[in-house]
Amino acid sequence: GAGVSQSPRYKVTKRGQDVALRCDPISGHVSLYWYRQALGQGPEFLTYFNYEAQQDKSGLPNDRFSAERPEGSISTLTIQRTEQRDSAMYRCASSLDEGLAQHFGDGTRLSIL
């Protein structure tokens, strides 16, 4: 079956631009998570949705980062006024319910020039 799908796979943009990263979870998964993974590190938690409700956004680095999941399925992570330090792999995961096994997508590699 289809796994977690993220797009684009690669995004290169200039500093100061806004970017939107998309995540399409596994069908039927009510919980959706965003993580950021630096090279040589494990993923770091950013935010979590249960259906359309954002339950925890404690991992978002600052107010330039936001996420939404308006219909409880596809989610978008938006970074405004990008900075070079935002360059990383952004990963989305989903699970059947909160706390159950999280299934990760292949990520979006974001590079800020």
Added chain:
Amino acid sequence: QKEVEQDPGPLSVPEGAIVSLNCTYSNSAFQYFMWYRQYSRKGPELLMYTYSSGNKEDGRFTAQVDKSSKYISLFIRDSQPSDSATYLCAMSTRGSNYKLTFGKGTLLTVNP
């Protein structure tokens, strides 16, 4: 000090060897423990999921949790070249079981 410490390796073993991968942690509130495998350019894939202390076996993989020592292990028996990947430990608390805290990952190469 990071909450979860994991030796990044790299670790290189011959095919058929028993592999031992480990993580230590400092947060005694961690209750759920996971091991993920990550192939190059792919997302992490869940291998093992355990709750609290004890052992869990799944085929060639065995996960051990020692909460008294704050130490978890993953053993791979009869290692295969296809096991070559980065192995990440992850853990979460009961109150925020959705928020995974990962180790850095250990890069494993199994040589034929």
